[in-house]
Amino acid sequence: MTSPNPLMVPAPNPPGGASASAVLRALRAAGVTHVVTVPDFVQFALHAQLAAADAGIAQVYACSEDQALTVAAGLYVGGAKPVVLVQNQGFYKCLNTLRATCIDAGVPVVFLVGQFGREIENIGQPTRASSRSMVRLLEPVIETLGLRYWKVADDADAAGIAQALAHAHAEETGAVVLIDRHLTWN
Amino acid sequence: MHIGQACAAIAAARKNICPQAPLVATMSAQFAFDALGETERRIDSVPLMGGAAGLGLGLALARPDLPVIVVDGDASLLMELGSLVTVAHNRPARLLHFVCANGVQFNGLRNLPTAGADPACDFAAMALAAGYAHAERIGDAGQLAAALPGLLARTGATLIELALARDPARVGAETPQPLLPPFQFVRMRHAVRTLKAALQS
Numbered sequence: 001m002t003s004p005n006p007l008m009v010p011a012p013n014p015p016g017g018a019s020a021s022a023v024l025r026a027l028r029a030a031g032v033t034h035v036v037t038v039p040d041f042v043q044f045a046l047h048a049q050l051a052a053a054d055a056g057i058a059q060v061y062a063c064s065e066d067q068a069l070t071v072a073a074g075l076y077v078g079g080a081k082p083v084v085l086v087q088n089q090g091f092y093k094c095l096n097t098l099r100a101t102c103i104d105a106g107v108p109v110v111f112l113v114g115q116f117g118r119e120i121e122n123i124g125q126p127t128r129a130s131s132r133s134m135v136r137l138l139e140p141v142i143e144t145l146g147l148r149y150w151k152v153a154d155d156a157d158a159a160g161i162a163q164a165l166a167h168a169h170a171e172e173t174g175a176v177v178l179i180d181r182h183l184t185w186n
Numbered sequence: 187m188h189i190g191q192a193c194a195a196i197a198a199a200r201k202n203i204c205p206q207a208p209l210v211a212t213m214s215a216q217f218a219f220d221a222l223g224e225t226e227r228r229i230d231s232v233p234l235m236g237g238a239a240g241l242g243l244g245l246a247l248a249r250p251d252l253p254v255i256v257v258d259g260d261a262s263l264l265m266e267l268g269s270l271v272t273v274a275h276n277r278p279a280r281l282l283h284f285v286c287a288n289g290v291q292f293n294g295l296r297n298l299p300t301a302g303a304d305p306a307c308d309f310a311a312m313a314l315a316a317g318y319a320h321a322e323r324i325g326d327a328g329q330l331a332a333a334l335p336g337l338l339a340r341t342g343a344t345l346i347e348l349a350l351a352r353d354p355a356r357v358g359a360e361t362p363q364p365l366l367p368p369f370q371f372v373r374m375r376h377a378v379r380t381l382k383a384a385l386q387s
Contacts, residue, residue, distance in 0.1 A: 034247070060247065060276055062240070063268030070237040071272070074210075074244020077229065077382045082244075100234035105374040 042114025102174030274317030
């Protein structure tokens with residue numbers, strides 16, 4: 001009998017992380033009306049809570065992150081208060097649309113970006129030290145864009161969502177909430 | 187039909203039938219609407235190819251009480267072709283999505299072919315396949331003007347492929363392209379503020 005290829009064995013999800021319910025409470029408290037999304041592996045638990053009938057926040061699915069962002073921009077102009085939920089790969093994909101809408105046009109969109117693909121050795125360490133480019137490059141890219149970001153690694157950090165929204169709307173720009181690791185399902 | 191004729195028909199219908207309807211434009215259509223002085227309740231996806239359908243969908247979801255008119259470009263829509271699926275999936279109450287199909291990028295400047303020019307894309311068929319409630323192709327200005335009252339009364343997502351003639355290319359070695367006017371780079375910021383305020387009033 002051959003042993004499984006260690007590269008093909010999923011690592012267990014280490015304990016810890018912010019809960020989906022804490023993130024949802026923070027979004028509700030901040031008056032968010034829509035979560036526009038290309039779904040994120042890291043935020044599965046939040047997608048599930050948003051899909052519940054009593055979530056109170058509409059979940060809008062888009063085919064690409066660029067579309068998610070332009071839909072969010074239209075929602076904002078129409079009087080709604082959306083956020084965009086994507087994973088790190090999707091954030092990279094929509095940089096030109098982010099440049100046009102949030103930076104040039106001043107549309108205050110907050111992104112909830114899941115740090116997809118962190119290796120278990122990187123949990124608890126700076127993401128800039130990750131061996132994986134999609135994780136390692138995210139904060140430097142956000143900084144290059146001149147945007148601020150907040151990290152959510154546990155429930156207490158969910159307060160950063162309100163801060164990010166307040167900053168984005170006051171400064172008429174984008175802001176990023178980094179979902180540091182898999183949201184828990186409670 | 188040229189793009190100026192198509193945009194003139196759309197602007198006239200909006201003025202007469204639903205002046206409250208937000209108008210989203212991009213690429214050649216923005217210059218055609220500029221020439222017509224069509225500035226009220228308008229936002230352009232610029233400089234941003236591919237964003238018009240998403241902007242229109244967001245407006246329609248936020249304001250289901252209003253019809254929303256999008257005048258897209260074929261090259262722009264091809265860049266985010268999945269927008270057809272995103273629009274259909276989210277079931278806007280009233281979204282009238284025009285696509286200016288002339289098969290070129292930089293219409294009237296260099297007329298470089300889009301990837302969808304040959305073989306020719308059938309945008310109306312693709313919209314129906316994506317789930318739009320109605321789609322058709324119109325290639326005559328009179329036919330468009332006659333159809334617009336009915337189109338503006340439709341509910342759900344409607345796509346009209348405007349089969350357009352290309353404007354003559356006017357840029358070349360003897361007449362190089364100029365720098366773009368500064369307003370092109372700030373007009374979307376201006377429109378975000380003015381359209382948002384108009385929709386709140």
